[in-house]
Amino acid sequence: xxxxxxxxxxxxxxxxxxxxxxxxxxxxxxxxxxxxxxxxxxxxxxxxxxxxxxxxxxxxxxxxxxxxxxxxxxxxxxxxxxxxxxxxxxxxxxxxxxxxxxxxxxxxxxxxxxxxxxxxxxxxxxxxxxxxxxxxxxxxxxxxxxxxxxxxxxxxxxxxxxxxxxxxxxxxxxxxxxxxxxxxxxxxxxxxxxxxxxxxxxxxxxxxxxxxxxxxxxxxxxxxxxxxxxxxxxxxxxxxxxxxxxxxxxxxxxxxxxxxxxxxxxxxxxxxxxxxxxxxxxxxxxxxxxxxxxxxxxxxxxxxxxxxxxxxxxxxxxxxxxxxxxxxxxxxxxxxxxxxxxxxxxxxxxxxxxxxxxxxxxxxxxxxxxxxxxxxxxxxxxxxxxxxxxxxxxxxxxxxxxxxxxxxxxxxxxxxxxxxxxxxxxxxxxxxxxxxxxxxxxxxxxxxxxxxxxxxxxxxxxxxxxxxxxxxxxxxxxxxxxxxxxxxxxxxxxxxxxxxxxxxxxxxxxxxxxxxxxxxxxxx
Amino acid sequence: xxxxxxxxxxxxxxxxxxxxxxxxxxxxxxxxxxxxxxxxxxxxxxxxxxxxxxxxxxxxxxxxxxxxxxxxxxxxxxxxxxxxxxxxxxxxxxxxxxxxxxxxxxxxxxxxxxxxxxxxxxxxxxxxxxxxxxxxxxxxxxxxxxxxxxxxxxxxxxxxxxxxxxxxxxxxxxxxxxxxxxxxxxxxxxxxxxxxxxxxxxxxxxxxxxxxxxxxxxxxxxxxxxxxxxxxxxxxxxxxxxxxxxxxxxxxxxxxxxxxxxxxxxxxxxxxxxxxxxxxxxxxxxxxxxxxxxxxxxxxxxxxxxxxxxxxxxxxxxxxxxxxxxxxxxxxxxxxxxxxxxxxxxxxxxxxxxxx
Numbered sequence: 054x055x056x057x058x059x060x061x062x063x064x065x066x067x068x069x070x071x072x073x074x075x076x077x078x079x080x081x082x083x084x085x086x087x088x089x090x091x092x093x094x095x096x097x098x099x100x101x102x103x104x105x106x107x108x109x110x111x112x113x114x115x116x117x118x119x120x121x122x123x124x125x126x127x128x129x130x131x132x133x134x135x136x137x138x139x140x141x142x143x144x145x146x147x148x149x150x151x152x153x154x155x156x157x158x159x160x161x162x163x164x165x166x167x168x169x170x171x172x173x174x175x176x177x178x179x180x181x182x183x184x185x186x187x188x189x190x191x192x193x194x195x196x197x198x199x200x201x202x203x204x205x206x207x208x209x210x211x212x213x214x215x216x217x218x219x220x221x222x223x224x225x226x227x228x229x230x231x232x233x234x235x236x237x238x239x240x241x242x243x244x245x246x247x248x249x250x251x252x253x254x255x256x257x258x259x260x261x262x263x264x265x266x267x268x269x270x271x272x273x274x275x276x277x278x279x280x281x282x283x284x285x286x287x288x289x290x291x292x293x294x295x296x297x298x299x300x301x302x303x304x305x306x307x308x309x310x311x312x313x314x315x316x317x318x319x320x321x322x323x324x325x326x327x328x329x330x331x332x333x334x335x336x337x338x339x340x341x342x343x344x345x346x347x348x349x350x351x352x353x354x355x356x357x358x359x360x361x362x363x364x365x366x367x368x369x370x371x372x373x374x375x376x377x378x379x380x381x382x383x384x385x386x387x388x389x390x391x392x393x394x395x396x397x398x399x400x401x402x403x404x405x406x407x408x409x410x411x412x413x414x415x416x417x418x419x420x421x422x423x424x425x426x427x428x429x430x431x432x433x434x435x436x437x438x439x440x441x442x443x444x445x446x447x448x449x450x451x452x453x454x455x456x457x458x459x460x461x462x463x464x465x466x467x468x469x470x471x472x473x474x475x476x477x478x479x480x481x482x483x484x485x486x487x488x489x490x491x492x493x494x495x496x497x498x499x500x501x502x503x504x505x506x507x508x509x510x511x512x513x514x515x516x517x518x519x520x521x522x523x524x525x526x527x528x529x530x531x532x533x534x535x536x537x538x539x540x541x542x543x544x545x546x547x548x549x550x551x552x553x554x555x556x557x558x559x560x561x562x563x564x565x566x567x568x569x570x571x572x573x574x575x576x577x
Numbered sequence: 578x579x580x581x582x583x584x585x586x587x588x589x590x591x592x593x594x595x596x597x598x599x600x601x602x603x604x605x606x607x608x609x610x611x612x613x614x615x616x617x618x619x620x621x622x623x624x625x626x627x628x629x630x631x632x633x634x635x636x637x638x639x640x641x642x643x644x645x646x647x648x649x650x651x652x653x654x655x656x657x658x659x660x661x662x663x664x665x666x667x668x669x670x671x672x673x674x675x676x677x678x679x680x681x682x683x684x685x686x687x688x689x690x691x692x693x694x695x696x697x698x699x700x701x702x703x704x705x706x707x708x709x710x711x712x713x714x715x716x717x718x719x720x721x722x723x724x725x726x727x728x729x730x731x732x733x734x735x736x737x738x739x740x741x742x743x744x745x746x747x748x749x750x751x752x753x754x755x756x757x758x759x760x761x762x763x764x765x766x767x768x769x770x771x772x773x774x775x776x777x778x779x780x781x782x783x784x785x786x787x788x789x790x791x792x793x794x795x796x797x798x799x800x801x802x803x804x805x806x807x808x809x810x811x812x813x814x815x816x817x818x819x820x821x822x823x824x825x826x827x828x829x830x831x832x833x834x835x836x837x838x839x840x841x842x843x844x845x846x847x848x849x850x851x852x853x854x855x856x857x858x859x860x861x862x863x864x865x866x867x868x869x870x871x872x873x874x875x876x877x878x879x880x881x882x883x884x885x886x887x888x889x890x891x892x893x894x895x896x897x898x899x900x901x902x903x904x905x906x907x908x909x910x911x912x913x914x915x916x917x918x919x920x921x922x923x924x925x926x927x928x929x930x931x932x933x
Contacts, residue, residue, distance in 0.1 A: 147732035150610040150654035150690065178646055184733060210650045245648045247609065313762040351887070453817075454891060 060497020072100035121286030136203030167202035212239035263302035316497030318573035320487035332472035336483025374470035403429035505532035543569025591787030593685025600854030601682015601708035618693035642761030657691025681708025706779030713744035720777035800880035866898035
């Protein structure tokens with residue numbers, strides 16, 4: 054039996070649930086991959102049990118569990134388990150031309166809406182008041198709510214510059230509904246009112262889902278006799294603590310691709326590379342810079358709702374192991390995808406005795422892959438060759454579109470479908486296929502840094518801006534260390550100094566995120 | 578008479594991005610505001626100048642300010658009504674139709690919102706046929722129509738009215754007032770009769786933008802070729818954006834982008850200079866197109882126009898040049914909007930002559 058302290062990383066994806074069990078040197082001792090069942094908690098528990106059994110590690114020696122999950126994404130996409138949210142926008146008389154939630158798909162709005170209002174208030178870009186906050190109108194709205202909603206969302210104009218009106222509204226809410234969770238836009242997003250408000254309302258609607266995630270993981274731990282600290286993967290590729298996921302569940306959306314890219318970086322040892330993650334239905338191409346995913350510059354839609362989250366910049370290409378080859382059997386009008394047999398690959402593809410020609414069959418035919426239970430005889434050698442030429446050109450084009458410079462760059466191939474990729478491609482210096490690439494997502498969750506964020510206004514009385522900055526950075530680092538980060542390796546990964554001009558010269562608002570690798574022993 | 582509804586708004590928004598030449602801001606926020614106004618206020622009639630009486634008065638309108646501010650503190654929706662009321666009072670005459678002051682970017686769609694809320698039609702013309710950064714850069718100014726009075730309002734209900742000695746002075750004063758209103762405001766200017774508008778505006782520009790936008794949204798095979806065909810445009814290069822440099826000075830986003838040719842254009846290198854709008858396209862020291870002709874970068878696959886603030890490394894783009902309205906090509910007009918005004922020491926040559 055292996056000795057020491059261990060961690061388990063789990064990634065619950067739409068199709069598969071992956072898990073890895075790692076030792077203190079981050080060596081992989083066991084891995085597991087299975088189809089995600091409709092009972093997600095069961096999938097998590099089974100994955101945990103599988104890696105514990107495989108590694109023969111005693112359950113008591115597992116001290117940390119990292120979970121990346123698609124719970125929140127699925128809740129929004131499938132419009133289920135979402136809470137009813139009452140939304141207060143503080144922005145009148147401006148912004149009335151587009152009321153809250155009118156840009157949402159009707160079915161999602163129907164599920165989430167518990168009433169909306171626009172009250173006067175909000176700030177200018179320089180921190181001066183646009184107009185005074187209308188507390189009376191806010192109270193009247195609160196009184197009009199027949200039943201307590203599941204959560205409140207509050208978004209004021211230029212809240213990232215000053216959230217004073219949001220805080221005043223929160224106080225009024227707390228006075229009437231002391232137990233109802235409140236999401237404030239200023240702590241969630243950046244400039245762009247509609248997008249930030251949308252993210253804030255989604256966050257409020259997901260609070261119950263967050264409790265489900267946390268209690269689900271908790272019961273999976275109990276079932277397996279594991280007493281570990283829980284961490285949750287978020288969209289920037291770092292982990293957050295349980296208290297934070299309960300407040301900001303929307304940040305878990307997009308953690309899957311971030312995990313996969315972070316996992317690819319860890320498995321390959323490369324910090325600067327293109328990551329090509331080939332699944333059953335599609336391929337995601339992303340870029341690693343300094344070991345982290347490059348962030349998207351354009352607004353991201355979640356379930357038809359536009360938000361301004363920082364998400365990994367990904368190019369999705371409809372190429373996967375199950376992608377269907379269409380056209381005649383002699384290769385005329387050859388058509389590749391976008392249809393895919395998806396998770397039915399092992400029953401429907403030629404190489405598993407099925408009747409559908411897929412990219413996996415072409416790869417098997419030409420010796421690029423060797424798996425399955427049958428020869429893909431229905432696919433001719435010539436057509437298979439044509440197909441592979443075609444997909445290589447698609448890979449090359451996709452990689453080139455994501456590249457940062459003209460020079461050849463390394464590509465890390467991960468995911469179950471990565472056998473489709475050839476030995477070399479134009480514009481690529483080398484293609485690296487790291488061991489355990491099939492569970493890169495779970496590896497990414499397991500090795501992720503723990504991050505902590507502080508967002509505070511600091512008075513500058515008797516101190517200089519520089520001194521305050523240094524003290525605030527130390528606070529952020531201290532917060533990450535308190536959550537388990539190794540002190541020596543914890544650093545500030547983002548710092549925003551928000552304009553507070555015109556309010557007074559004697560304060561600054563800082564939003565600082567610090568992150569560091571998790572140590573084995575948690576400062577408690 | 579045509580009606581502008583949800584579909585037409587979408588076409589107009591797309592067309593306004595094409596004619597915006599990379600400037601005028603992302604029309605997304607404008608489309609949200611106008612779309613919601615249409616949902617509640619109903620479709621807006623689009624009328625030709627010929628269908629109105631020569632003595633009828635039209636009201637050119639626009640938003641001014643910083644796009645970042647507009648993304649945060651957008652309109653209340655009452656601004657158009659206040660502008661109309663103030664202008665009618667100032668001139669002691671009724672307004673018959675709303676007119677688009679700048680058919681490029683967000684201002685291409687804003688008049689739709691105000692028209693439906695006021696209950697007036699939109700007239701099929703505008704004062705630029707593209708996007709420009711300053712108030713004197715209008716066909717109305719070139720034709721000698723007075724900019725006065727200029728009325729500005731904000732979301733709070735402040736209304737400021739100017740009478741200035743020249744459009745350039747109006748530009749200067751409007752900037753100051755807009756700054757004090759929080760860097761975004763709404764205005765109307767160059768009120769004129771239909772008779773004046775027939776020679777002082779780009780006639781038919783709204784319906785043309787809608788046609789172009791519709792074509793882009795509906796073209797299935799080769800939207801870029803279809804687009805060039807419909808606007809007499811010239812594809813300058815197809816390639817990959819390999820470098821973008823920018824600096825922000827005096828509220829303008831200035832910079833340049835380098836596009837490396839691909840496919841049939843392999844081996845070519847095009848330099849695109851922009852100041853909010855794309856102003857100049859050069860290759861090996863040779864001018865391929867310059868302001869006031871319209872230069873628009875579009876996505877190679879979708880033909881969707883890309884505003885200059887969204888240009889970034891790695892994008893696959895096709896750069897197109899579209900002839901501007903002939904009114905911009907006189908010596909007098911070039912003194913207001915020619916390349917030298919934007920500090921490029923070159924003479925303007927119409928794009929058709931460069932690529933004839």
